[in-house]
Amino acid sequence: MNTLRIENLSKIYPNGVKALNGVSLNISNGMFGLLGANGAGKSSLMRTIASLQEPSSGAINFNDVDIINSPQEVRKNLGYLPQEFGVYPKISAEKLLNHLAVLKGIIDKKERKNQVTALLQQTNLYQHRKKSVYTFSGGMRQRFGIAQALLGNPQLIIVDEPTAGLDPEERNRFLNLLSEIGENVIVILSTHIVEDIRDLCKNMAILAEGEIVAQGNPSELVKGLKGKIWSKMIKKDDVDAYHKAFKVISTKLVSGETQIRVISDSIPEKGFNSIDPNLEDLYFATVQTNSPLKTV
Numbered sequence: 001m002n003t004l005r006i007e008n009l010s011k012i013y014p015n016g017v018k019a020l021n022g023v024s025l026n027i028s029n030g031m032f033g034l035l036g037a038n039g040a041g042k043s044s045l046m047r048t049i050a051s052l053q054e055p056s057s058g059a060i061n062f063n064d065v066d067i068i069n070s071p072q073e074v075r076k077n078l079g080y081l082p083q084e085f086g087v088y089p090k091i092s093a094e095k096l097l098n099h100l101a102v103l104k105g106i107i108d109k110k111e112r113k114n115q116v117t118a119l120l121q122q123t124n125l126y127q128h129r130k131k132s133v134y135t136f137s138g139g140m141r142q143r144f145g146i147a148q149a150l151l152g153n154p155q156l157i158i159v160d161e162p163t164a165g166l167d168p169e170e171r172n173r174f175l176n177l178l179s180e181i182g183e184n185v186i187v188i189l190s191t192h193i194v195e196d197i198r199d200l201c202k203n204m205a206i207l208a209e210g211e212i213v214a215q216g217n218p219s220e221l222v223k224g225l226k227g228k229i230w231s232k233m234i235k236k237d238d239v240d241a242y243h244k245a246f247k248v249i250s251t252k253l254v255s256g257e258t259q260i261r262v263i264s265d266s267i268p269e270k271g272f273n274s275i276d277p278n279l280e281d282l283y284f285a286t287v288q289t290n291s292p293l294k295t296v
């Protein structure tokens with residue numbers, strides 16, 4: 001079992017932006033979802049765990065080794081799919097993966113060939129191996145990104161917003177691939193898409209303005225909201241008034257009408273219906289009230 005312990009991590013960039021503020025997390029094998037809006041600090045956290053940048057303060061231990069003082073410990077165990085993978089050279093996927101395997105230190109030629117072939121098959125790219133990656137679709141590129149991240153059998157895999165821009169079929173295929181991998185290693189999936197986390201992650205955290213505002217098992221966290229989420233269909237013109245009167249967590253157009261969802265310990269007023277909370281409610285409720293909700 002691999003363990004990643006993050007304690008009281010903060011990151012202040014030279015321009016004074018405090019991107020992370022006292023982040024503490026315990027992560028073990030399986031898929032861990034990190035949910036947060038744009039600018040919440042997800043990439044800052046991912047880059048710091050990947051030892052691409054140092055934190056301003058705090059500690060990170062991977063399998064009980066301090067990886068801020070010994071970054072090579074995490075680097076040799078790391079598979080990283082950054083948000084921007086950069087420009088692909090005009091060589092075939094197979095050649096590029098082989099080249100990346102050399103860079104990752106897989107020097108034995110036979111072993112390298114075996115790994116490259118197995119990973120192209122696992123990511124369903126084997127039939128496209130002779131094509132250049134820059135001709136690939138978004139989904140194929142992300143699958144190639146995972147193939148390169150898996151070179152060298154890493155124990156810690158970090159994927160930063162991997163599903164943005166993928167069509168639903170590719171997104172499904174990609175997420176299934178991740179969950180297969182996540183059984184025996186740590187996979188940290190950073191995303192602003194609630195659905196990416198709902199079905200796949202046994203543990204998650206919500207990051208807002210550099211702080212962890214909720215963490216735990218997604219369904220346990222959602223259970224904590226039971227009986228507290230109320231909905232009502234209202235006129236579009238009344239939205240502002242409801243925002244002033246109640247803790248509105250979301251407003252949605254449903255068949256041309258406006259549905260508001262409100263968080264409240266008891267019925268807010270006549271006409272509201274109690275509804276089963278979902279992960280999206282948890283996300284909006286937590287980010288807006290910013291009150292830490294924790295389960296053990």
Ligand SMILES: Nc1ncnc2c1ncn2[C@@H]1O[C@H](COP(=O)(O)OP(=O)(O)OP(=O)(O)O)[C@@H](O)[C@H]1O
Nearest residue numbers: 013015017019036037038039040041042043044045
């Ligand atoms: N190298 C940097 N120098 C200065 N500020 C930075 C740097 N990188 C990120 N920031 C700032 O830190 C904050 C957190 O950014 P970060 O990219 O970590 O968030 P994010 O949750 O990954 O968002 P996104 O999904 O938009 O990438 C933002 O205010 C951002 O502008």
